[in-house]
Amino acid sequence: MKQTRLLMGMPITVEIVDATATDDIFKEVYDYFIHIDGVFSTYKSTSEISAINHAAKPRDEWSEEMNMVFLLAEETKQATGGYFDIKKPDGSYDPSGLVKGWAIWNAAQLLQKRGYKNFYVDAGGDIQPRGRNIEGGKWSVGIKNPWNANETIKVVFVTNEGVATSGTYIRGEHIYNPKTGAAANEIASLTVIGPNIYEADRFATAAFAMGKNAIHFIESLAGFEGYMIDNDKVATMTTGFEKYTQQ
Amino acid sequence: MKADIAKYIVGAVIVVAFVAYLIFSNKNSQNVIATNPASSGVTATDGTTITAATTAGTPPPTSGSSTTTAGQYKDGTYTGPVADAFYGNLQVVAVIQGGKLADVQFTQYPKDNGHSQQVSATALPILKQEAITAQNAQVNVVSGATQDSQAFEQSLSAALAQAQ
Numbered sequence: 001m002k003q004t005r006l007l008m009g010m011p012i013t014v015e016i017v018d019a020t021a022t023d024d025i026f027k028e029v030y031d032y033f034i035h036i037d038g039v040f041s042t043y044k045s046t047s048e049i050s051a052i053n054h055a056a057k058p059r060d061e062w063s064e065e066m067n068m069v070f071l072l073a074e075e076t077k078q079a080t081g082g083y084f085d086i087k088k089p090d091g092s093y094d095p096s097g098l099v100k101g102w103a104i105w106n107a108a109q110l111l112q113k114r115g116y117k118n119f120y121v122d123a124g125g126d127i128q129p130r131g132r133n134i135e136g137g138k139w140s141v142g143i144k145n146p147w148n149a150n151e152t153i154k155v156v157f158v159t160n161e162g163v164a165t166s167g168t169y170i171r172g173e174h175i176y177n178p179k180t181g182a183a184a185n186e187i188a189s190l191t192v193i194g195p196n197i198y199e200a201d202r203f204a205t206a207a208f209a210m211g212k213n214a215i216h217f218i219e220s221l222a223g224f225e226g227y228m229i230d231n232d233k234v235a236t237m238t239t240g241f242e243k244y245t246q247q
Numbered sequence: 248m249k250a251d252i253a254k255y256i257v258g259a260v261i262v263v264a265f266v267a268y269l270i271f272s273n274k275n276s277q278n279v280i281a282t283n284p285a286s287s288g289v290t291a292t293d294g295t296t297i298t299a300a301t302t303a304g305t306p307p308p309t310s311g312s313s314t315t316t317a318g319q320y321k322d323g324t325y326t327g328p329v330a331d332a333f334y335g336n337l338q339v340v341a342v343i344q345g346g347k348l349a350d351v352q353f354t355q356y357p358k359d360n361g362h363s364q365q366v367s368a369t370a371l372p373i374l375k376q377e378a379i380t381a382q383n384a385q386v387n388v389v390s391g392a393t394q395d396s397q398a399f400e401q402s403l404s405a406a407l408a409q410a411q
Contacts, residue, residue, distance in 0.1 A: 013388070089320070125391040133387050142382065144391030153379040155386055167392025189392055215374060229379055236376045 005030050008037045008100075010124030016111070017118035017134050025114055029107050029121070036103045039065055042094050053092040069095050072102065072202075080206035101164060101201025104128045108197070121197075126164040128197035138247065146188035146229055154191075154227060154235070156244040162197030166190050166208035186211040191227045192218055193244055200224070212236075320346055 002015040003026045014029050041047045048066055051057040062070075073086040073095055086095040100123055107121045108128040118131035120139055129139040141163045142152030156163065167189035190208050194200030203224060207214040215236045218226030225241040320343040 015387070120388055122388050125389065127388055127390055129388075139388065140384070140386040142384070142386035142389045144389050145379065145381065146392070149391065152382045152384070152386060152389060155382055155384050163390045165390045165392050191390055216372075219372060219374065233379050234376050235379050236374050238374065239372065242375075 001026070003030075007033045008041065008123070009043075011122075012124070013120075013122040014107075014111075015120055016116055017132065018116050021116065021119075025111065025116070028114075029110060032107055032110060033103060033123070036065075036099065036106075039063065040069070040095060040099045042092075042096065049093060049095065069099060069102065073098050076202050076206065080203070083209045084202060084206035097205045098202055100124070101126060101162070101198045104201075105162070105196055105198040126162075126197055126201050128162050129158055130160055132159065140247075143191050143227060144189070147233075153229075154245070156191075156193060156227075157247050158193065158244060161193050161195065161244075162200035164192050164194070164197060164201035164204040166192075166204040187214060187228055187230050188233075189229045190214050190218075193225045193241075194221075195223050322346065 001021040002013065004011050004013040006012075007030065012030070012033055014026055016025065038044065038046070039048045042049055042053070044050060048057065048063060052062070052066070070086075070093075073084070076084045076098060077086075084097070086093050086098060088094050104121050104123050104126055105128055108119075108130060111119050111121070112130065116130070118133070120127055120129035122128075125144065127139075127141060129141075133139050138157035138159050141156050141158060143154040143156070143165065145151040145153045146167055187208070190204055192200045192204035192207070194203060203218065203221060204226075207217045207226070210217055212228075212230065215226050215228040215238060218224050218228075219238045225238045225244060227238075227241055228236045230236070322343050322345065325341045325343065
């Protein structure tokens with residue numbers, strides 16, 4: 001059973017292989033994403049994060065989820081040498097870079113708690129699988145061509161690992177640096193396979209900002225593998241990446 | 248007691264005279280104000296002083312003037328903290344002109360100086376590379392980017408926070 005809904009500005013797909021899947025469980029998962037969007041969306045004036053950004057909510061009144069996300073954000077900032085920061089230049093907070101992976105992970109935990117063993121949750125190309133696909137094999141995950149959204153340029157096979165991709169296809173003039181061409185302009189996409197989607201997503205996001213160093217950052221992390229595509233259309237992979245290319 | 252009162256009076260006279268001198272100077276010469284370094288420049292964290300676009304003594308800019316802070320940030324050059332890029336340090340300098348981010352420079356970047364380059368060449372593991380090619384295989388699900396320019400913004404945020 002597979003359903004897709006457009007939420008939080010991206011398609012969210014849930015596929016459950018287990019025969020016991022019901023419409024209700026899909027509803028429960030999508031309701032969770034709707035709830036998360038209502039709390040953390042910086043585009044919604046009624047969200048808790050908007051209230052915080054408008055100084056309309058003192059810290060001691062924050063929800064438990066908000067406190068958790070800020071705690072995780074601080075921890076991630078430390079773990080990435082400051083490359084991951086939810087505080088924006090104007091002083092406001094935008095935790096969306098962290099919330100996405102965290103919410104996918106929580107949704108997968110919810111499915112597991114309800115007894116499902118074989119499924120995946122995909123929110124905008126960041127994926128948390130569990131168990132096996134409908135053929136009883138590993139889940140096959142295609143890595144999208146950064147220059148052609150309809151084309152897959154690599155396939156990895158996973159069971160419980162999270163797969164996240166960070167990328168930039170937009171060159172706004174404010175991020176173009178003619179002098180060095182360094183950092184984010186050097187690479188087109190970075191796919192990270194990690195112990196779960198929360199871990200994979202936060203390190204993919206932070207590493208992407210490091211330019212070509214990104215793949216070495218992922219290489220330095222135990223339990224993570226990466227596939228980086230630079231603007232010359234050359235891919236660089238971590239030393240253990242190829243174990244995921246076998247079915 | 249008497250001596251103390253005398254001291255206060257002398258002190259008060261000196262203070263009043265000094266204040267009067269300052270008021271007089273300011274009234275007759277704008278340069279006195281304009282030379283105050285605190286209002287005319289921004290000192291970057293590496294010690295180099297850069298010039299801000301708007302200095303004291305300049306008439307207030309009219310709307311549409313490109314030298315004023317029209318955007319989100321104050322004009323100047325702001326140096327972010329040195330970040331550990333795992334085999335060398337990385338440091339970002341954000342240049343703000345007309346209130347907008349005009350350039351990003353790297354004062355420290357592993358490949359930019361000879362020493363780091365040498366260190367990088369010996370310390371980095373050699374990672375396998377391949378040209379990307381289209382795959383025909385059917386897959387269960389596809390991984391790709393959705394949040395486009397967010398990552399680079401994150402690397403800059405520390406430097407830009409100073410430009411507020």
